[in-house]
Amino acid sequence: MVEQQYWNAVAARSRHADGTFVYAVTTTGVYCRPSCPSRRPRREHVRFFPLPEAAETAGYRPCRRCHPQQLPASDPAAERVRQVCRLIDAALEDGESGAPSLARLGAAVGASAHQLQRLFKRELGISPRDFAAARRLARVKARLRQGSGVAGALYEAGYGSSSRLYERSDAQLGMTPATYRKRGEGMAIGFTIVTCPLGRLLVAATARGISAVSLGASDRALEAALQAEYAAAEIRRDDAALGRWVSAILAHLDGAAPDLALPLDLQATAFQWRVWRELQKIPYGETASYAAIARRIGEPRAARAVARACADNRTALVVPCHRVVRGDGALGGYRWGVERKAKLLAAERRRRS
Numbered sequence: 001m002v003e004q005q006y007w008n009a010v011a012a013r014s015r016h017a018d019g020t021f022v023y024a025v026t027t028t029g030v031y032c033r034p035s036c037p038s039r040r041p042r043r044e045h046v047r048f049f050p051l052p053e054a055a056e057t058a059g060y061r062p063c064r065r066c067h068p069q070q071l072p073a074s075d076p077a078a079e080r081v082r083q084v085c086r087l088i089d090a091a092l093e094d095g096e097s098g099a100p101s102l103a104r105l106g107a108a109v110g111a112s113a114h115q116l117q118r119l120f121k122r123e124l125g126i127s128p129r130d131f132a133a134a135r136r137l138a139r140v141k142a143r144l145r146q147g148s149g150v151a152g153a154l155y156e157a158g159y160g161s162s163s164r165l166y167e168r169s170d171a172q173l174g175m176t177p178a179t180y181r182k183r184g185e186g187m188a189i190g191f192t193i194v195t196c197p198l199g200r201l202l203v204a205a206t207a208r209g210i211s212a213v214s215l216g217a218s219d220r221a222l223e224a225a226l227q228a229e230y231a232a233a234e235i236r237r238d239d240a241a242l243g244r245w246v247s248a249i250l251a252h253l254d255g256a257a258p259d260l261a262l263p264l265d266l267q268a269t270a271f272q273w274r275v276w277r278e279l280q281k282i283p284y285g286e287t288a289s290y291a292a293i294a295r296r297i298g299e300p301r302a303a304r305a306v307a308r309a310c311a312d313n314r315t316a317l318v319v320p321c322h323r324v325v326r327g328d329g330a331l332g333g334y335r336w337g338v339e340r341k342a343k344l345l346a347a348e349r350r351r352r353s
Helices: 002-011 052-057 076-093 102-109 113-124 128-145 150-156 163-167 177-182 219-229 243-253 270-279 290-296 303-312 338-352
Strands: 022-025 030-032 046-049 188-196 199-205 210-216 234-237
Touching (some): 002 046, 022 052, 030 052, 046 052, 052 076, 052 113, 052 128, 076 102, 076 113, 076 128, 102 113, 113 128, 188 210, 188 243, 199 219, 199 243, 270 290, 270 303
Parallel strands (some): 188 234
Antiparallel strands (some): 022 030, 022 046, 188 199, 199 210
16 A cells, blocks of 8 residues: 555655655666656556665665755654664775664664664664675675775775675675676676667676667677677677667667666776766766866866776767767767767757757
8 A cells, every 4th residue: 555655656756755765666776756757667667665775775776867865854763764874884984894883873863772773674674784784795896896806895895804705795796706896707798789760779788787788880790899898708699688778778769768777787997987977967968078077077187088988988878978079069089980979969959959
């Protein structure tokens, strides 16, 4: 009954429900506030969570359009739990090896250790200790994705020893940390190729997210480029498994889904990730210069490095490098052809107006 009420609020994009719960979409890996203006998902693809922190612990990312993590909780008890979550995150950021004690956390929010434990489990379904463990693991994953060494990633995330993570790595990471860092090596990548308004579209992905989105005129050339990019991976064609992501990308090209938030599984440097995340913030139908992106990531002299990161982007449209232009307004380069870049920008501006 409660879930039906939540769904009704999502269907109505009710602002009155904001702060009461968030909903996550299993096909995109993103969670939103009830009033999010993004295209409504199908009911079977939706999960509900009482707090943003609960959605993030389950592996979902906040929507870049409605910013659900910035909403205050409407329930004072829920806000106390969110405050504790922030304290745990701050402790991990400071390098503490575990969650602060219940007594310390409780004192910060005016509750006893027992009261806090009950409140936390009621709101999130897990204990503060379990929440800290999930956040610490997320930090390991982030550092491995950015190219950190295994030992460095573990210790930076607060693990005093690598043995405990390695013992449970298959359950927690799906592989050992070393393999996780190498990405393509020993992993299976499925791909499909379809027709789109810009020619042929290749989409490739692992079980965790999209590894490549490429545009071209020749299926053979697109497949050869994928094989070269992920030479250590097992690559096979899998049209059925990638159907939902292909549909989302085609809908985006048709203007039906301006906010293309899909999970990614890419190997990149920390700088590249910073650039790519900033590109994903450029609104549909708008552009930014290489120099502007450099300033936004706090590297005002790195315009050329930003241009290189754009050229290294392997996921067309999902990371919208086509929205980055030169300071004088000229289009600049594009991995999949300047003509395609011009068509993309023209179509986005036309649909946005």
